[in-house]
Amino acid sequence: MSATGQDAAAGAPAMRVETPLARFWSEFAESRLALLGLALLTLVALIALLAPLIAPQNPYDLNQLDIMDARLAPGEVSGDGRITYWLGTDGQGRDMLSAMMYGLRISLSVGALSAIFAMALGTIVGLVAAWLGGRWEAVIMRIVDIQLGFPAILVALILLSVLGQGVDKVLIALVIVQWAYFARTARGSALVERRREYIEAASCLDLSGPRIVLRHLLPNCLPPLIVIATIQVAEAIALEATLSFLGLGVPVTEPSLGMLIANGFNFLLSGYYWISVFPGLLLAVAIVAINLVGDQLRDVLNPRLRK
Amino acid sequence: MLVFIIRRLLQSLLALAVMSLLVFVGVYLIGDPVAILASPDATEVDREQIARALGLDRPLWEQYALFVGEALRGNFGKSFVFGQPAMGLIFERMGATVELALVATVVSILVGLPLGIYAGLRPDGIAGRSIMAGSILGFSLPTFWVGLMLIMIFAVQLGVLPASGRGEVGSFLGLHSSLFTLNGIVHLILPATTLALVRAATTIRLARAGVREVLHMDYVKFARAKGLPERRVIGVHVLKNIMIPIVTVTGLEIGSVIAFAVVTETIYAWPGMGKLLIDSIVNLDRPVVVAYLIVVLFILVMLNLVVDILYSVLDPRVRLGEQKG
Numbered sequence: 001m002s003a004t005g006q007d008a009a010a011g012a013p014a015m016r017v018e019t020p021l022a023r024f025w026s027e028f029a030e031s032r033l034a035l036l037g038l039a040l041l042t043l044v045a046l047i048a049l050l051a052p053l054i055a056p057q058n059p060y061d062l063n064q065l066d067i068m069d070a071r072l073a074p075g076e077v078s079g080d081g082r083i084t085y086w087l088g089t090d091g092q093g094r095d096m097l098s099a100m101m102y103g104l105r106i107s108l109s110v111g112a113l114s115a116i117f118a119m120a121l122g123t124i125v126g127l128v129a130a131w132l133g134g135r136w137e138a139v140i141m142r143i144v145d146i147q148l149g150f151p152a153i154l155v156a157l158i159l160l161s162v163l164g165q166g167v168d169k170v171l172i173a174l175v176i177v178q179w180a181y182f183a184r185t186a187r188g189s190a191l192v193e194r195r196r197e198y199i200e201a202a203s204c205l206d207l208s209g210p211r212i213v214l215r216h217l218l219p220n221c222l223p224p225l226i227v228i229a230t231i232q233v234a235e236a237i238a239l240e241a242t243l244s245f246l247g248l249g250v251p252v253t254e255p256s257l258g259m260l261i262a263n264g265f266n267f268l269l270s271g272y273y274w275i276s277v278f279p280g281l282l283l284a285v286a287i288v289a290i291n292l293v294g295d296q297l298r299d300v301l302n303p304r305l306r307k
Numbered sequence: 308m309l310v311f312i313i314r315r316l317l318q319s320l321l322a323l324a325v326m327s328l329l330v331f332v333g334v335y336l337i338g339d340p341v342a343i344l345a346s347p348d349a350t351e352v353d354r355e356q357i358a359r360a361l362g363l364d365r366p367l368w369e370q371y372a373l374f375v376g377e378a379l380r381g382n383f384g385k386s387f388v389f390g391q392p393a394m395g396l397i398f399e400r401m402g403a404t405v406e407l408a409l410v411a412t413v414v415s416i417l418v419g420l421p422l423g424i425y426a427g428l429r430p431d432g433i434a435g436r437s438i439m440a441g442s443i444l445g446f447s448l449p450t451f452w453v454g455l456m457l458i459m460i461f462a463v464q465l466g467v468l469p470a471s472g473r474g475e476v477g478s479f480l481g482l483h484s485s486l487f488t489l490n491g492i493v494h495l496i497l498p499a500t501t502l503a504l505v506r507a508a509t510t511i512r513l514a515r516a517g518v519r520e521v522l523h524m525d526y527v528k529f530a531r532a533k534g535l536p537e538r539r540v541i542g543v544h545v546l547k548n549i550m551i552p553i554v555t556v557t558g559l560e561i562g563s564v565i566a567f568a569v570v571t572e573t574i575y576a577w578p579g580m581g582k583l584l585i586d587s588i589v590n591l592d593r594p595v596v597v598a599y600l601i602v603v604l605f606i607l608v609m610l611n612l613v614v615d616i617l618y619s620v621l622d623p624r625v626r627l628g629e630q631k632g
Contacts, residue, residue, distance in 0.1 A: 033440075146326075151566035151567065154600075158600070161588040161596070238449045241451075245573075246570065246573060261455065268459055269458075271463060276455050280449070284444075291447050
């Protein structure tokens with residue numbers, strides 16, 4: 001997603017001997033930590049994508065679960081000797097490894113989808129505000145300011161208590177929480193870009209407003225938005241996990257990583273540590289990987305730091 | 308200055324009024340509290356009676372008008388569940404939450420500032436890099452999971468710290484706080500650490516970035532050229548100048564620390580207003596939810612104001628009175 005966005009952003013100016021993508025990659029690869037993050041992210045995404053193929057068990061299929069296998073420690077073998085539970089089982093005899101793979105699917109897709117929707121919505125609003133200017137801009141940016149003044153967790157909590165449970169509801173809440181970040185960034189860079197000569201040139205060609213905004217302004221505002229998007233994916237994943245932990249997120253039938261951790265909380269005090277610890281580790285790895293990539297993207301895409 | 312404060316207060320009042328309407332309508336849509344309050348075998352007549360007793364049979368605008376009228380007189384309605392004034396319930400529990408948030412904020416600065424300054428002075432050393440890696444972990448790890456891990460290690464495995472509750476509350480000079488008893492402090496350690504983690508990570512980053520920027524400034528070079536000991540250069544000339552963003556962000560984030568205490572309080576069964584909020588959302592206890600939000604809104608608005616004023620004290624270049632809007 002980010003690579004194609006960068007293409008569009010950097011592809012517009014005249015081509016040099018070194019393609020923009022190659023330059024982008026060599027700058028990105030300067031940080032070994034960022035490469036590690038990218039590798040981890042790829043791995044995590046692959047696991048989520050291929051979960052139905054590689055998971056030892058379908059954790060949603062009650063026929064495959066055996067209540068006799070409940071709360072087995074990591075490494076133990078199921079009663080009938082069919083599977084080894086490398087990461088143990090939960091209170092219903094579900095293989096933790098499989099449950100985590102499926103949970104990762106939900107966590108990652110909720111995070112990525114909400115960031116994409118929020119980016120689309122926020123970017124449009126921000127660009128429109130910057131383009132229209134005047135009173136409209138003032139009103140829109142006031143709303144953005146007010147919303148950013150509130151802690152995200154609080155807004156999401158209240159929204160979810162109004163909307164109710166469900167993956168779609170969580171998505172809506174996350175988009176509403178996040179769009180303002182994109183709107184502010186989009187407006188900020190649009191204000192800078194619209195004074196540039198290429199916009200003036202486009203205006204002189206008498207191109208229509210929407211065309212100038214979408215074809216000329218938008219691609220040049222993308223780099224900072226992409227950085228915000230990566231960080232917001234991580235934020236969204238953490239927020240979804242927190243909301244699920246509080247019992248206001250995804251339903252029990254589709255447990256995300258946060259839900260798995262919450263389920264394990266009840267067993268933690270009895271010493272069944274694996275039910276909470278392993279999903280949490282996976283969640284942490286996913287978020288750290290995204291943040292590492294996002295950190296480096298910010299350095300590479302920031303024109304002020306460009307040599 | 309005075310004009311600025313008055314204008315800001317008026318703006319804040321407007322914001323509070325708008326938010327109270329949004330909150331009220333939003334909370335109105337949450338669900339039917341009667342369904343939760345009435346026993347399962349209650350008749351239709353019983354339900355109507357409950358609705359009438361709570362004023363829920365009137366149209367929405369009338370409920371809101373009533374609410375505003377009462378709220379202006381300091382009455383935010385009675386909790387559906389507890390039967391006590393909602394604001395009273397919040398205030399009862401606010402002390403515990405504020406205490407937790409403040410201790411966490413202080414801890415985060417005491418930990419984050421020195422580490423961040425060190426990392427800023429030696430950005431390429433092993434220690435500096437480890438500190439930065441640690442800070443990425445700090446704000447990447449989900450708070451609630453860190454809390455669970457701390458409980459697992461210190462309460463379950465080692466058994467050295469309590470995992471839940473507030474412990475004994477002592478009182479000193481009319482203030483009630485867990486800080487005044489040893490038992491209370493012991494109970495505070497885990498929740499405060501959990502809550503402080505994210506803030507400490509941010510403080511580290513701010514301090515490091517600030518130090519790296521300030522070190523190249525002429526006044527630092529001059530202070531060194533003057534032969535001042537390094538301790539004084541860092542402790543006075545550098546520290547003073549990096550404090551502005553740190554104070555701003557820390558002050559503004561106290562509100563979000565209070566909001567995030569919802570999570571920490573749930574994990575550690577800390578008897579604060581965050582836990583009350585979650586319970587009230589589950590029980591559809593509208594007056595309490597509304598009262599909580601009004602209180603937090605008020606705190607946020609006030610924090611903004613105080614930070615703006617502090618800002619002008621720390622940085623005399625900022626003239627509040629001349630700012631627009």
